[in-house]
């Protein structure tokens with residue numbers, strides 16, 4: 001039996017365990033790979049001028065995101081409860097303060113907000129499966145495709161319908177408890193998505209602007225890097241890795257004790273990054289070869305540009321629907337992870353069934369989602385803070401809540417938890433990877449988050 005400060009091995013999860021290290025990798029990969037890689041990364045990178053942004057993004061992914069992912073998983077496994085209860089429990093154990101539970105509370109709220117808009121965009125990808133099947137892309141001009149997207153998002157009824165359907169599917173799967181089965185679907189779904197993207201890459205290579213696309217993406221032009229675009233790069237790193245709000249902490253709670261957190265995290269982060277970069281390599285050449293401007297394209301980017309490729313390439317009638325279907329699947333496994341902290345909390349706190357918890361949480365998220373649905377029609381003219389309500393929710397969650405949550409998590413793992421506890425979980429007492437993790441978690445990640453925040457509000461100008 002261990003002493004009071006290292007109780008990890010005595011605890012057991014109330015929700016069962018992943019059956020193997022492999023299922024866990026699949027689950028976390030499923031959580032990480034989603035709209036963030038394929039829909040969000042290209043348009044944010046475009047908006048922020050490409051090259052230099054991508055470089056900052058990569059630095060954030062490996063220097064901040066990776067150590068925070070490891071911190072989240074180790075905290076989750078040690079606490080073995082929902083993120084709020086885990087942070088309270090470990091907070092008490094390691095520092096005598098249950099106030100750390102507030103980090104979990106912020107995470108649960110962040111998950112609600114992110115999922116509310118995530119579901120709307122995922123709904124559009126499902127709408128695009130139908131559009132692709134009906135042949136709507138064949139030979140369509142950029143203007144016609146732009147009108148098609150405006151038709152969909154401009155209609156409360158259509159956008160709302162697909163949001164309803166996507167949330168309905170997500171809640172049903174969580175309620176039925178088949179997520180674990182779904183993680184197995186990731187085994188072929190992520191590779192299938194990669195295969196289609198490689199086919200699209202073949203199209204991009206022959207688009208005539210491949211070199212220009214790569215140059216836009218990889219040639220750093222630091223004059224385009226503002227404080228806000230550095231913040232956006234950091235926010236995107238958190239978003240794409242699903243860290244900063246307890247999703248992977250919740251998943252870590254179900255992780256068998258013997259699995260290597262370090263190796264798992266490195267695998268997931270590498271796969272996630274490779275997929276985002278691949279998406280960029282596909283999309284930028286297509287934008288440029290159609291005479292469009294990547295810095296002006298905005299959040300409708302993939303919906304307006306990828307159909308141009310599907311509409312002209314050989315086999316596009318097959319690859320088009322398949323691509324949007326697989327993207328919808330990728331979004332589903334991410335959506336499930338966004339619900340998990342809240343659902344696990346409701347189940348443990350109120351002792352109700354997983355099904356009731358999923359329906360309760362899902363209903364709140366569903367209603368919140370209409371803020372995003374309405375952002376592109378009824379409320380499109382209203383600017384609240386950063387722009388539309390959608391832009392505000394996105395900015396608040398990705399650029400503020402996730403980095404802030406991540407900051408607290410890494411400070412907790414690096415400074416509040418005693419060395420024995422973290423070394424125990426990372427199972428590398430004085431090994432080099434443990435020392436690298438600890439250095440990143442204690443110094444680099446917290447300092448970077450603080451510096452990026454301060455920089456974005458102009459402190460260093």
Ligand code: TRP
Nearest residue numbers: 032034035036239240242247334
């Ligand atoms: N990472 C997912 C994506 O790229 C989205 C996501 C799932 C997420 N769980 C999360 C983002 C937790 C932030 C926090 O699409």
